[in-house]
Amino acid sequence: MQKDVIVVGGGVIGSAIALRLAQAGLKVAVIERGRTGCEASRAAAGMLSPQVDAQSRTPFFDLCLRSRAMWRDFAAELKDATDIDTEYRDEGTLAVFIEGERESDWVSWQIDAGLRLEKLTVDEARRLEPAVTKLASRAVFVPGDHQVENRRLMDALDVAMRRAGVEVIEGEEVTALVAERGRVTGVVCRNRRLRAGTVVVAAGCWSSRLLSPLGLNIEITPARGQMIAVRGNAAINHVLHSSQCYIVPRRDGRILIGATVEYVGFEKAVTVGGVNQLLAAAIELVPAFERFEIIESWSGLRPDTPDHLPIIGQSGVDNLLLATGHFRNGILLAPATAELIAGNITSGRIPDEMKHFGVERFERTVSDL
């Protein structure tokens, strides 16, 4: 098999990149050791919410805003291509401050910067979301922060990339990248060599394992997030945030409560402590949850980097690109990441925006290949 591009990892990042590359006319394969989206990308909450809690204006924040703006069209494109509705919802997000809590700094700088935020009194917040606790002291409505149903998103991406001509190889693990005379020429998978002009590593928190044999010592660390889903008879109409948790209502009646951030290696257990923490925070925000039924619990491993920012772009080794480390924002950032990586591969140019997310920012050693 000779491909123009092999993408390692069929999460939201690898799948979106593969889709864009195939649409550009390249011969592309995605190699996924499980099923498309079986890790962090299906475990996520699907919030497209760069503004809540963003502490300052940075290139990362700008990339998040740009990607958020791409979402409406991306969701529509996937619906057209697959007939799968990813349930993109644009009703905004409500951040609630509980009595005694200091309003955090993200609100004031964003208002000063002219970003869309509406400060609400408790009464106004409760008119918008009657189930919110009476102990709230203030709230901020973020009209531009939205959500998508990320399980349906992964179903749609799977269908869309196959229809665009991507060869999706599931149930096979890439065990090594092949390097010859200083450049990557393919991957090893099931003891056979698959050749490609370019390899993109989008293997989430498993990316480091593939890179370190090439001397690319980049720490991508798993950050476990536990989630639960509940169901009951008080309606929630918006994504809600408090300082301790978030709540995401889905169209099918499930309400997601998330999420812990824990550095416990590759351990994916759902723990009593994690569930306890989520339930306590959720009940504080929406007291009616006490009567709700718990219908599901799960966890996923976010790919984190030393500075918590994604790595998008050239690796320093010829023909090897990286698209990983999206930590808490991989769903949000998928459209922009795919555009950047596909643009780089098809044009050979490195967009200015991508330069902020290069691997050069970390100390690394590239040994003789």
Ligand code: FAD
């Ligand atoms: P993954 O989805 O983990 O995909 C990597 C894939 O690579 C996996 O499927 C894996 O099986 C495969 N793989 C690994 N190694 C190999 C190999 N050697 N060979 C073949 N395949 C391999 N983001 C948001 O934007 N909004 C949210 O609301 C949000 N909420 C979250 C809530 C939780 C609980 C969690 C865990 C994450 C959340 N995130 C959210 C973050 C988001 O899920 C991630 O940033 C995103 O899914 C990362 O996508 P990825 O494709 O890089 O990684």
